Amino acid sequence: MGHPAAAAxxxxxxxxxxxxxxxxxxxxxxxxxxxxxxxxxxxxxxSAAAIKAHTLxxxxxxxxxxxxxxxxxxxxxxxxxxxxxxxxxxxxxxxAHGVTRLVKSKSMLTEECGLNAYLGARGIEVVDTDLGERIxxxxxxxxxHIVFPAIHLKRGEIGDLFHRELGSAExxxxxxxxxxxxxxxxxxxxxxxxxxxxxxxxxxxxxxxxVVCTNEGNADLGTALPPLxxxxxxxxxxxxxxxxxxxxxxxxxxxxxxxxITAYTSxxxxxxxxxxxxxxxxxxxxxxxxxDRTHRSALACIRCGACMNTCPVYRRSGGHSYGATVxxxxxxxxxxxxxxxxxxxxxxxxxxxxxCSDVCPVRIDLHHQLLAWRGELVRAGHLGRARRLALGAAxxxxxxPRATAAAGALARAAARALPARWLTRAGxxxxxxxxxxxxPRASFRAEWRRQRGR
Amino acid sequence: MKVALFVPCYVDxxxxxxxxxxxALLERLGCEVSFDPAQACCGQPFLTAGHPDAARALARxxxxxxxxxxxxxxxxxxxxxxxxxxxxxxxxxxxxxxALGRVRELCEFAVExxxxxxxxxxxxxxxxxxxxxxxxxxxxxxxxxxxxxxxRDPARQLLGALDGIALVEPARRDECCxxxxxxxxxxxxxxxxxxxxxVAAYRDAGADVITSTDASCLAHLDGVARRIGARVRVAHVAxxxxxxxx
Numbered sequence: 001m002g003h004p005a006a007a008a009x010x011x012x013x014x015x016x017x018x019x020x021x022x023x024x025x026x027x028x029x030x031x032x033x034x035x036x037x038x039x040x041x042x043x044x045x046x047s048a049a050a051i052k053a054h055t056l057x058x059x060x061x062x063x064x065x066x067x068x069x070x071x072x073x074x075x076x077x078x079x080x081x082x083x084x085x086x087x088x089x090x091x092x093x094x095x096a097h098g099v100t101r102l103v104k105s106k107s108m109l110t111e112e113c114g115l116n117a118y119l120g121a122r123g124i125e126v127v128d129t130d131l132g133e134r135i136x137x138x139x140x141x142x143x144x145h146i147v148f149p150a151i152h153l154k155r156g157e158i159g160d161l162f163h164r165e166l167g168s169a170e171x172x173x174x175x176x177x178x179x180x181x182x183x184x185x186x187x188x189x190x191x192x193x194x195x196x197x198x199x200x201x202x203x204x205x206x207x208x209x210x211v212v213c214t215n216e217g218n219a220d221l222g223t224a225l226p227p228l229x230x231x232x233x234x235x236x237x238x239x240x241x242x243x244x245x246x247x248x249x250x251x252x253x254x255x256x257x258x259x260x261i262t263a264y265t266s267x268x269x270x271x272x273x274x275x276x277x278x279x280x281x282x283x284x285x286x287x288x289x290x291x292d293r294t295h296r297s298a299l300a301c302i303r304c305g306a307c308m309n310t311c312p313v314y315r316r317s318g319g320h321s322y323g324a325t326v327x328x329x330x331x332x333x334x335x336x337x338x339x340x341x342x343x344x345x346x347x348x349x350x351x352x353x354x355x356c357s358d359v360c361p362v363r364i365d366l367h368h369q370l371l372a373w374r375g376e377l378v379r380a381g382h383l384g385r386a387r388r389l390a391l392g393a394a395x396x397x398x399x400x401p402r403a404t405a406a407a408g409a410l411a412r413a414a415a416r417a418l419p420a421r422w423l424t425r426a427g428x429x430x431x432x433x434x435x436x437x438x439x440p441r442a443s444f445r446a447e448w449r450r451q452r453g454r
Numbered sequence: 455m456k457v458a459l460f461v462p463c464y465v466d467x468x469x470x471x472x473x474x475x476x477x478a479l480l481e482r483l484g485c486e487v488s489f490d491p492a493q494a495c496c497g498q499p500f501l502t503a504g505h506p507d508a509a510r511a512l513a514r515x516x517x518x519x520x521x522x523x524x525x526x527x528x529x530x531x532x533x534x535x536x537x538x539x540x541x542x543x544x545x546x547x548x549x550x551x552x553a554l555g556r557v558r559e560l561c562e563f564a565v566e567x568x569x570x571x572x573x574x575x576x577x578x579x580x581x582x583x584x585x586x587x588x589x590x591x592x593x594x595x596x597x598x599x600x601x602x603x604x605x606r607d608p609a610r611q612l613l614g615a616l617d618g619i620a621l622v623e624p625a626r627r628d629e630c631c632x633x634x635x636x637x638x639x640x641x642x643x644x645x646x647x648x649x650x651x652x653v654a655a656y657r658d659a660g661a662d663v664i665t666s667t668d669a670s671c672l673a674h675l676d677g678v679a680r681r682i683g684a685r686v687r688v689a690h691v692a693x694x695x696x697x698x699x700x
Contacts, residue, residue: 003641007644014647018651021651035601039602041602042603348640349641350637351634351645351648353587353634354588355591355598355628355629358591375504375505378503392508394500395500395508395512398494398495399515400494430639430642434649434677434678437468437676440470440471444466444474445491447470448489
């Protein structure tokens with residue numbers, strides 16, 4: 001099901017769609033207050049964009065520098081060409097350490113690779129420890145937002161879920177009570193875990209260190225207890241030096257939630273004494289995107305989700321309607337690169353309002369890339385021959401003022417002559433939502449010629 | 455001052471009154487307005503539908519028609535944005551596509567080129583000015599809520615100076631109306647909901663009239679408003695300014 005059909009289902013429950021829309025607009029407003037509160041906000045965005053552009057231009061160099069620095073600190077560095085190699089590598093490490101119970105903090109990369117299902121099929125219990133992630137994991141559904149995985153769910157639904165899956169009291173919907181249930185449940189999992197897996201928000205080439213940002217401290221608890229820490233990252237997570245980190249740390253939480261900084265910003269430099277740290281660096285199509293002039297800046301994304309919160313379409317259709325690991329504006333750029341046939345509708349799930357580009361902390365030209373994707377997908381035939389032919393024909397007509405005048409006059413005459421009910425039916429998707437405008441008798445150019453001569 | 459009128463294709467076919475109001479306004483401000491009937495669509499609908507080749511052919515035609523015009527004015531921020539922000543990329547080998555700053559939206563032209571800081575006139579209505587997304591975020595006509603950078607808003611300035619007018623500000627002052635070109639048809643469910651939400655926001659703010667620099671946004675909002683029976687009418691900025699100063 002493409003985005004339009006899924007979105008139509010979501011908006012059919014208009015009250016619920018409004019509720020979802022309001023929840024995410026609230027986050028957008030918090031971002032606004034945080035961003036407007038910093039006079040240097042635009043300078044930070046410019047710096048971040050420049051640092052990422054530079055890093056992407058020299059990615060091979062920084063990756064090798066990172067590997068050397070991380071190895072020197074005692075970390076093990078593994079390279080994974082694609083999702084399959086990533087999954088095999090992670091599984092191999094867990095199997096070698098006899099791990100059957102893994103706790104995991106948020107990592108969209110592992111979602112992209114389908115890691116949970118892969119490990120689950122091989123007898124490893126994976127517990128997502130971010131509260132929102134745990135909720136969707138218990139519901140056996142994917143996250144609908146990269147920062148707020150369960151934003152599509154109401155408190156009462158979470159209460160029902162916890163009652164079913166965790167044995168808590170029926171009818172619970174108080175947030176504090178629900179959090180207490182989740183906390184007790186996750187504590188058990190943390191204590192029983194034999195390994196902890198995290199994502200990586202930023203990897204620093206110069207120091208070989210990685211930075212993980214959470215509000216719940218679940219990455220910290222997940223890696224403080226077990227002796228094995230596996231950190232998975234895409235190749236684009238690098239920044240050159242430690243002095244670049246503050247630019248991103250100042251932008252990330254403000255953009256994502258409106259906080260000045262996440263509650264926990266944890267720096268890992270090599271394994272802790274007696275432990276092991278394994279870094280799995282993944283390509284999975286990223287270097288192909290890097291080679292694409294138009295779309296390479298999408299790799300600058302720091303996964304803040306601001307574009308989703310500001311997108312009027314995302315808010316009213318929900319993350320699941322995109323049918324992709326990463327939804328919203330950035331997802332609609334990244335996912336067609338991965339699977340153009342499957343995700344061809346995504347760049348069109350957009351009114352081109354450009355709000356996303358104006359909130360992106362790293363100044364990705366999201367709206368221009370969405371537009372560019374449209375042309376590429378149509379040319380590659382992913383939107384059907386019929387549409388291409390129709391557009392081509394329309395283009396020919398509009399190129400000729402005479403043909404346009406004739407077609408316009410005919411359409412206007414027909415619209416004025418036909419009964420309203422016929423027109424409404426013939427109007428298709430336009431008239432499904434809107435009344436037709438009052439159709440004038442003549443075009444402007446016809447009137448100009450009559451009144452003013454040529 | 456000689457001005458070449460650039461009439462958006464859908465204004466030409468369906469909203470001639472917007473073009474006539476534009477002519478009236480420009481002539482009242484002392485301009486000599488010409489209209490070249492050889493002009494065709496700027497190509498935006500094809501660009502947004504994913505057909506840049508058709509858009510390119512139309513762009514070349516547009517450049518042929520308006521090549522020698524010193525000032526080109528259109529009652530549409532989105533068409534002007536297509537020309538100023540997309541033609542260079544669409545026609546990279548055409549030097550004419552690189553210098554298109556002389557193509558302007560109507561209010562932008564009136565304020566910045568003609569120096570008309572205010573127009574005297576009366577419009578005793580409660581009006582919501584709906585910012586065109588392309589006008590706001592591509593041409594930077596007006597200050598967007600996402601950023602702290604302030605930009606002049608020529609349409610707001612001219613409207614605000616009319617006697618008796620009350621410019622009302624809705625919640626989410628610059629959220630997209632949901633037209634989006636072919637989006638209105640291919641994603642009609644979301645488009646309709648976005649339109650209804652905007653109409654409700656303007657009504658809640660007390661607007662009797664919704665106006666904009668883009669007739670496409672207005673056609674969508676008007677269509678939605680009439681479908682749901684909302685008591686609000688639409689009028690293009692050119693129509694309001696022409697009517698007020700008549």
